[in-house]
Amino acid sequence: MTIMEPRKHGDASDGTVGGRQTRFEGNLKVTGGATYALEYPLDGLAYAILVQSTIPAGRVVKVDAEKALAAPGVLMVLTPDDDMGLLVASDWGGNRPENQPYYPLPRQVQYNGQSIAAVVAESREQAVEAARLICITYEKAPHVAGFDDVAAGEGKVMDNLTSEWGDAETALAAAPVQIEGEYSTPREYHVAMEPHGLTVKWDGDRITVWEPSQWSHGMARSYSEWFGIPYENVRLVSPFIGGGFGSKGAALAHGAVAAFASRKLGRPVKLALTRPQNFTNYGGRAATRQRIKIGATEDGILQAIVHRGASETSTYADWPEQTGAATPILYRIENFSSQHRVVPVNTVTPGALRGPGKNPSAFGIESAMEELAYKLGMDPLELRLKNYADHDYQSGKPWSTRRLREALTEGAEAFGWSRRSHEPRSMRDGKTLIGWGIGCGTFPVIQAPSEAMIRILRNGRVEVVSGAIDMGQGTYTILAQTAAEVFGIPVDQVEVHLGDSRLPGAAIAGGSMLAGSILGAVHKAATAARDELIGLALNDEKSPLRDTGANTLTFSGGRIAAPRDQGPSLTLSELMAALGRDEIEILRNTLPDGATAQEQHQAWTSMAKIQGPTMGEYSMHSWCAHFAEVRVDEDFGTVRVSRIVSAFDCGRLYNPRLVESQWRGGIIMGIGQALLEEGLVDQRNGRTVNSNMGDYLVPTNADVPHIEVISVGIPDYGASALGGKGVGEVGIVGVAPAIANAVFHATGKRVRDLPITLEKLI
Amino acid sequence: MTRTIHLSLDINGRRYDLDVEPRVTLLDALREHLALTGTKKGCDQGQCGACTCHVDGSRVLSCLTLAAQVEGRQITTIEGIAAENGELHPVQAAFVEHDAFQCGYCTPGQIMSAVACIREGHAGSDEEIREYMSGNLCRCGAYNSIVAAVREAAEMA
Numbered sequence: 037m038t039i040m041e042p043r044k045h046g047d048a049s050d051g052t053v054g055g056r057q058t059r060f061e062g063n064l065k066v067t068g069g070a071t072y073a074l075e076y077p078l079d080g081l082a083y084a085i086l087v088q089s090t091i092p093a094g095r096v097v098k099v100d101a102e103k104a105l106a107a108p109g110v111l112m113v114l115t116p117d118d119d120m121g122l123l124v125a126s127d128w129g130g131n132r133p134e135n136q137p138y139y140p141l142p143r144q145v146q147y148n149g150q151s152i153a154a155v156v157a158e159s160r161e162q163a164v165e166a167a168r169l170i171c172i173t174y175e176k177a178p179h180v181a182g183f184d185d186v187a188a189g190e191g192k193v194m195d196n197l198t199s200e201w202g203d204a205e206t207a208l209a210a211a212p213v214q215i216e217g218e219y220s221t222p223r224e225y226h227v228a229m230e231p232h233g234l235t236v237k238w239d240g241d242r243i244t245v246w247e248p249s250q251w252s253h254g255m256a257r258s259y260s261e262w263f264g265i266p267y268e269n270v271r272l273v274s275p276f277i278g279g280g281f282g283s284k285g286a287a288l289a290h291g292a293v294a295a296f297a298s299r300k301l302g303r304p305v306k307l308a309l310t311r312p313q314n315f316t317n318y319g320g321r322a323a324t325r326q327r328i329k330i331g332a333t334e335d336g337i338l339q340a341i342v343h344r345g346a347s348e349t350s351t352y353a354d355w356p357e358q359t360g361a362a363t364p365i366l367y368r369i370e371n372f373s374s375q376h377r378v379v380p381v382n383t384v385t386p387g388a389l390r391g392p393g394k395n396p397s398a399f400g401i402e403s404a405m406e407e408l409a410y411k412l413g414m415d416p417l418e419l420r421l422k423n424y425a426d427h428d429y430q431s432g433k434p435w436s437t438r439r440l441r442e443a444l445t446e447g448a449e450a451f452g453w454s455r456r457s458h459e460p461r462s463m464r465d466g467k468t469l470i471g472w473g474i475g476c477g478t479f480p481v482i483q484a485p486s487e488a489m490i491r492i493l494r495n496g497r498v499e500v501v502s503g504a505i506d507m508g509q510g511t512y513t514i515l516a517q518t519a520a521e522v523f524g525i526p527v528d529q530v531e532v533h534l535g536d537s538r539l540p541g542a543a544i545a546g547g548s549m550l551a552g553s554i555l556g557a558v559h560k561a562a563t564a565a566r567d568e569l570i571g572l573a574l575n576d577e578k579s580p581l582r583d584t585g586a587n588t589l590t591f592s593g594g595r596i597a598a599p600r601d602q603g604p605s606l607t608l609s610e611l612m613a614a615l616g617r618d619e620i621e622i623l624r625n626t627l628p629d630g631a632t633a634q635e636q637h638q639a640w641t642s643m644a645k646i647q648g649p650t651m652g653e654y655s656m657h658s659w660c661a662h663f664a665e666v667r668v669d670e671d672f673g674t675v676r677v678s679r680i681v682s683a684f685d686c687g688r689l690y691n692p693r694l695v696e697s698q699w700r701g702g703i704i705m706g707i708g709q710a711l712l713e714e715g716l717v718d719q720r721n722g723r724t725v726n727s728n729m730g731d732y733l734v735p736t737n738a739d740v741p742h743i744e745v746i747s748v749g750i751p752d753y754g755a756s757a758l759g760g761k762g763v764g765e766v767g768i769v770g771v772a773p774a775i776a777n778a779v780f781h782a783t784g785k786r787v788r789d790l791p792i793t794l795e796k797l798i
Numbered sequence: 799m800t801r802t803i804h805l806s807l808d809i810n811g812r813r814y815d816l817d818v819e820p821r822v823t824l825l826d827a828l829r830e831h832l833a834l835t836g837t838k839k840g841c842d843q844g845q846c847g848a849c850t851c852h853v854d855g856s857r858v859l860s861c862l863t864l865a866a867q868v869e870g871r872q873i874t875t876i877e878g879i880a881a882e883n884g885e886l887h888p889v890q891a892a893f894v895e896h897d898a899f900q901c902g903y904c905t906p907g908q909i910m911s912a913v914a915c916i917r918e919g920h921a922g923s924d925e926e927i928r929e930y931m932s933g934n935l936c937r938c939g940a941y942n943s944i945v946a947a948v949r950e951a952a953e954m955a
Binding site: 058059061062063064065066067068069070071072074075077159160161226227228229230231276277278279280281308310311507508509510693694696697698700701702703704705728729730734735736737738739740742743 | 936942
């Protein structure tokens with residue numbers, strides 16, 4: 037990608053790591069010049085449309101495609117009768133069953149809205165028309181619509197998520213003050229603005245896939261394994277992604293269908309999911325429920341937490357939305373017990389959605405803490421500070437950095453918390469009840485290796501090359517800043533190439549792990565390239581810097597010189613010309629030295645090399661505290677969020693302008709979660725009723741007040757090479773309880789079941 | 799249905815001729831037939847605003863507009879609002895400056911809405927901007943910055 041010249045703002049330091057550089061690819065995005073997956077013009081393109089099941093469980097007996105095949109422009113109909121000859125690909129851990137056939141259009145129906153047929157035609161309109169003509173005969177089976185269905189049962193305990201220390205039940209029973217509550221969250225969806233879909237083209241046994249991807253290498257691996265072709269034969273291209281939020285990290289069945297159709301037809305194929313299909317073709321956040329019991333002393337010291345949670349999963353895979361993820365680490369707690377179950381129901385397997393686990397978990401514990409505060413008659417801020425965790429009581433390890441105390445106190449100061457009156461319904465503006473609430477959040481630091489290439493070109497430009505992706509988090513920008521800083525050049529002298537599985541490997545843009553990982557690799561490669569250039573400049577007989585007698589060189593203000601102004605200074609292009617070099621190219625990764633090719637492949641295409649937050653000496657996490665103000669119409673029960681102040685400890689910020697945008701984005705998604713978002717299921721047939729953007733409500737501009745965000749973090753060099761912790765996930769965590777707590781403060785009604793809709797308040 | 803009709807469309811001051819089925823929407827005509835992919839498809843059912851274009855200066859949802867309906871009218875898309883020399887429209891520049899987007903997918907629709915919102919006289923206050931920009935969803939949550947960008951561009955206009 038060639039980047040148009042970015043506008044420069046403020047001072048020169050904007051272009052270095054930590055500066056407020058405007059978005060590197062900004063001009064492309066505001067002019068319509070950024071090219072997303074379905075926008076690559078290809079000759080001879082055919083259009084595919086999926087047909088989804090209308091029953092929740094059973095078997096496809098017959099697909100009558102006769103009329104569809106006879107419709108104008110139709111090229112192909114694919115059904116469960118077609119054996120595509122595919123094999124199951126590896127899971128995220130890199131594990132793969134041997135020679136297991138893969139049926140992306142399966143005969144067995146496991147949820148309503150499962151893809152079971154596809155129509156390919158000359159035009160999209162023709163494919164849509166023909167898809168309506170397909171007649172499917174089913175043999176129905178009993179179904180479970182959701183985990184509140186009596187037939188769902190209790191599900192099964194996920195043993196790996198059980199966490200216990202001390203003697204929680206005994207300590208709870210002995211505690212003079214106890215609270216207990218059950219908290220639940222509904223199915224929630226990503227609703228990325230860009231629907232899923234892909235354009236795919238074969239050249240012999242080589243395939244190019246243009247598909248929005250949070251992980252170009254991992255998804256390329258799936259295509260190679262499905263089709264039994266070498267990994268090198270797959271090219272997955274994804275320079276721009278219209279939002280992912282966890283949904284675009286894995287190749288999905290529709291990708292296999294499109295690729296198969298393309299190979300069979302010998303033509304490129306474009307397949308776009310309709311907006312409703314985006315609600316069932318892949319999973320959103322699972323519905324959850326959790327029961328929390330807290331025991332405390334009369335002066336508010338926590339004695340025990342007992343947590344029992346459950347989440348929905350599908351009938352064919354266990355995906356836990358871990359309701360006990362934040363519960364053990366937010367507070368000092370000596371006696372703790374947590375268990376999580378998954379309950380299989382007839383849904384598509386749920387998936388990762390912003391702040392997976394931590395998010396519903398924080399809704400539970402942060403609501404429960406405020407319930408305890410009211411039971412004690414204590415300021416909820418004071419209760420939180422009083423039970424501040426000096427270390428991680430779960431792992432027993434010290435925190436790497438934890439500025440949650442500062443987040444709470446500085447957030448409270450900015451919000452004006454001290455002006456709060458404690459009693460519910462005690463603050464109002466005419467007929468509008470006003471309430472204030474707090475919610476804390478956390479997300480682990482997940483570390484992963486990455487690889488990056490730096491090229492110094494003869495024209496003095498520096499290229500950063502990586503298969504990492506940018507779906508709006510700011511990868512282009514912060515990589516350009518990193519290279520600019522290392523070479524002492526302006527950002528507009530840097531080019532960044534991303535989003536292509538043929539480029540050097542990178543961690544997934546998920547779990548808030550990419551920035552810390554890829555910046556480490558780019559910084560390492562850029563530093564090595566600079567060292568190589570220094571070596572040449574000091575030793576090459578053609579170099580004007582050779583005679584300075586210096587043993588190193590400085591890179592500053594776009595010029596290279598010996599320290600303390602000894603001798604000449606040159607620009608990068610002048611030095612490259614003097615050296616007679618066209619290019620210096622350096623590839624570096626952050627794997628241990630001597631990693632084999634196989635280990636490298638595994639690192640870029642699976643999660644096998646990922647490190648969790650407590651795998652080293654420390655316990656490493658991002659932290660935040662949200663302060664929300666709501667205004668509730670006393671007569672109608674309508675809730676408006678009127679003010680939010682959120683303070684974050686995400687370590688060092690590589691670009692505060694972009695970080696603030698991501699934080700606000702997470703908070704806004706949290707406003708949606710608190711007040712609007714709820715996947716509704718028809719119990720009779722397991723159908724997602726509100727599978728569109730008009731009925732599944734996400735926040736609009738008018739739903740969102742000004743949001744003040746504050747950074748209280750300090751660099752954490754244990755968490756990442758350049759000192760940052762994760763930014764993207766943590767923003768949403770704790771928002772919903774902050775709002776629920778504010779609604780309680782305003783109205784005196786405790787809503788434990790999201791979203792907080794008006795019928796729950798009147 | 800296989801019959802095609804001939805259309806001559808005036809888009810961004812240029813004439814485009816195309817033969818399409820009468821059921822083809824303006825959005826699909828732009829994206830699939832004319833390689834003008836700056837206009838985005840988010841929902842294809844008039845709910846998200848990503849496909850917002852101008853027809854005779856007013857904002858329309860191109861996914862709910864047939865291409866055949868807009869023959870003889872002036873269509874403006876995101877590709878048509880910067881100056882000939884490439885200088886950004888003040889709304890585009892303000893979006894970059896205020897970081898009023900992340901993934902960029904809703905951005906063309908937001909900008910087309912914003913240009914019209916200002917022209918309509920609906921950018922008088924933050925409250926008014928929020929209301930009149932609420933037909934354009936942004937899942938990345940850039941709303942604060944969108945309001946700031948529209949306000950700044952409105953003050954310059």
